[in-house]
Amino acid sequence: MPHPVATTDAPAPRAQIQARTLRTDRWWLSPLVQAGALTVLLGYVVVRLFMREYYWVDQFNYLTPLYSPCLSEACTPGSAHFGTFLPDLPVWIPLPIIVFPILLGFRATCYYYRKATYRSLLLSPQACAVREPHRRYSGESRFPLVLMNSHRYFFYAASALLLINTYDAVQAFFPRSGGFGIGLGSIILLANVGLLWAYTLSCHACRHILGGRLRHFSKHPIRYRLWSLLSRINGKHMQFAWISLVSVTLTDVYIMAVSAGWISDLRLFN
Amino acid sequence: MTEVQRHDYDVVVIGAGGAGLRAAIEARALGRRTAIVCKSLFGKAHTVMAEGGIAASMGNANPGDNWQVHFRDTMRGGKFLNNWRMAELHAQEAPDRVWELETYGALFDRTKDGKISQRNFGGHQYPRLAHVGDRTGLELIRTLQQKIVSLQQEDFAATGDYESMIKVFAECTITELLTSAPTGAPGSAGVIAGAFGYWRETGRFVVFNAPAVVLATGGIGKSFKVTSNSWEYTGDGHALALRAGANLINMEFIQFHPTGMVWPPSVKGILVTESVRGDGGVLRNSEGKRFMFDYIPEVFADNYATSEDEADRWYDDPENNRRPPELLPRDEVARAINSEVKAGRNSPHGGVLLDVSSRLPAEEIIRRLPSMHHQFKELADVDITAEPMEVGPTCHYVMGGVQIEADTAAAVGVPGLFAAGEVAGGMHGSNRLGGNSLSDLLVFGRRAGLGAAYYGIRLNGHRPAVDEAAVEAAGQRALVPFAEVAADAGPGVTGENPYTVHMELQQTMNDLVGIIRKADEMELALKKLEELAQRAARVEVEGHRQFNPGWHLALDLRNMLLVSVCVAKTALERTESRGGHTREDFPLMDAQWRNVLLVCAGATADELSVTHEDQTPMRQDLMDLLELDELKKYFTGEELAEHRARAPR
């Protein structure tokens, strides 16, 4: 027989190609931008958490969503709409000690942010078909990442917070001076709440709980309609995730600026 | 001789398309150890390409439908050349075969009341095609594949071995059927004993010892240049059957689908589904004329519109208007396109224009024809919602195949050999209706599995032994392409490139035995085929046996050439036009030919004989399902003597 014949019985190795990836496009760009954006925004939020001031504009009932609801005795008078369950907290504990973990947890366990952080910060994988640097990988099958499955509770809690934020946004239309009033701040707060609702309702857990878990849509026509609607906005979840994150930040910046007196609120009506 | 792997099975099924998988399921159900052998990976067989649907008279869309109506449509479609018993079994059993798929997990599109939805198709009187969007073939193959897996899981639970009862030998090509060694005793020779093949991956040889072999290898389209078929369609099963001593019938009948893509060259032949026309698409020539109105044959004149206005009204009001001529049977449309192109009224790349863009709003086109929209966008840069498609006829399906006994699918003349699916002949007569192939696969796949299983059981342990000399010979023949052509073979004789020979074969069949045939052209084709056969014998390939496509093609060439000769010879012999066989020199259908089957036999092109065989007369009760007036168009007077309309009351 003139030609060699290989056997297939032994498990054969993969093609010997050393390159980490043969991709020729700029696959590193998007994880880099994401990592940058996430770091900057998170850094800003942490700084703001420890600032303990400029989160409340008494004159116009503006409360930044980062501090809402404010529940400590240390809260600026007037800003604690739901009572002060917590005592005066030491400086090293941020005032939104209940609120912030919920917000952070909601976003950290969000299916979209998981994708973004796994890719851009944990590099597993940094981009598709680009070899990841880790020797071993068990993903979300084990502790700690198995905790990501708690997303649903954060969804419940964050939805409750969002109701409070909505209340805050409505309050922002009723300034201290009485009556109804519109300022740039109240519009910003309202828009921000709208975007937060878009983000929260387009959540995968929400889509599942309200309809996706059903096996026979035909027996639940209303939930099916709801599910179809949620599925449509779910397709834009990534966009809502970024837009709402930026909008929360900008809302906070605006309220800080007004509260600190760096600018004054642009009043449109009353 | 090099080392040969050996396997023992009760039934070996060659082919993992719809027919092969259904056969294997049935054989395993009867407790037979079954091997499935296929050229490509498991789940990739040609059946995945089917789009439109499976024909079965379940009566979900129109309760008036039943097997008798389906039977009539099938016979009409085949111009009454069909094996009527096959057509009868097919029409009767198709609904059960489709319902069975649901118990395997298939998910067809549904009607409002939750039943399987059925769609209209050319030649079917009622909406009859069970479907899943335009990917019905994929659903069929995946369902059967998953059923096989589920049987393997049962076997695993029982024996600890997934493959104890059914094993899939993927990427393994059979090159020869093995029969028992002649012992001199009458009837002992020519009994199936197994099959010989090679693993594509390693090039190693493999022998299956088995008393029963089911051929389910599909069609022959790769012998033609412009075809909707995949590379697997090299006519292997047809050639294997011939070499084992079986007959092929109806090989002159090849279905050319009227609408294949024509541009760009690399996608020429890819199918444009009939639904485009069903949903309102119209055919125009380079002058912008809807030319199909000029091509309505006399026999159909009553049923087709004669003006554009009437044709356009049909879509909304089919009761009071006649159908647009674009919806004539496939062979008529294909011929019309061919004539337009020959007369020079062709589109820029040698086809005609198929336009839906001016007929339906863009969203509607995308909703109804998603995969066509995708296909043209991706492959041709054509947006079918904005511009017309260029289309032309493409070789689609072979009606001819192994002659079998209808009830058992046993090949005539070779005990132990069975055939089902496109490789079997007779069921579709001279022309197949859309949707009737997938149902054919299921009905006769099952019957072939049953036939093979019972045949083996009845042997009672007396398994015929493989002729070792034949194994040796098969191995040597397979290695010929690696041998260098000897320097002394003759002046100027050199090794041939298999790809070149293949391309010339395709060109020859396309040009000379294509959609419109003439005696002198077919004679020329036969000469060319002879010449190509000589060149094919000198094919030389580089490299070694491990996954070597050049070598694989060299081995397939032999089968393509043999089958092509069958097609050319029978086409030359039949001096009439009928269904998928059109003679420019004999343009009319001839009732004297209706009863005649052309039977090919012979192991090589030189030995190939074509004989005339009379059909078994159709059973009277089936004959009576049709009206005398219609039958008169096809049958001779004597054949109709007993019809109910003539019988004394």
Add this chain to the structure above:
Amino acid sequence: MSYWAHLRVWRGDAEDGQLVDYPVEVNEGEVVLDIVHRLQQTEAGDLAVRWNCKAGKCGSCSAEINGRPRLLCMTRMNTFAEDEVITITPLRAFPVIRDLVTDVSYNYAKAREIPSFAPPAGLEPGEYRMQQVDVERSQEFRKCIECFLCQDTCHVVRDHEENKTAFAGPRYLMRIAELDMHPLDARDRQREAQEEHGLGYCNITKCCTEVCPEHIQITDNALIPLKERVVDRKYDPVVWLGNKILRRGDKRVR
């Protein structure tokens, strides 16, 4: 209209191999598979490559083009610049057999580990009734042509051979989702998805969805909903408590 492209094809087998450069003629409208065929017809008659339908329907011609998993028959040459080097390599997550052909048996082995459709008791063939809205979710997943590009690109096995035992891969996790959403399937599949088929390994980074030539929303419509169903069953005390109180037992939602 035609030009010469610079192709770089990986040639070799399990022992070793290298990228080989070929100039190949390209005509208008061609796809990468055409160019590979032209190579076979001219310079490399024994170049190993898998293909069947050349119409994006069978999922045979999977390979990597410029590092990205793709179907050779659905990648048009005009998506590359004329002077671009086009590198074609075999799927990197699977053992190579020769040239562009890999051993994809991992996928078939995993397919066998997923329990098949369990027909409902008491329904005969022909008696199945299902509504279109109830079959549509599973139908999306049944568009899969088993090209295994998603299996190839998923980092869980692509970068960690050792995970192959524990992880079924996106295509087969999607199969579980398909059956779990099937209106008549009678088996409970949610726990085993996590406990036996490695759903937890998926970190929803969506590379499978990115490469799927059928544009199936694998991650959004199959994997994440399946994760949520697992949460229902394994990690949700509210559901657990509800089931206890209403005595629905460990049954699935309707």
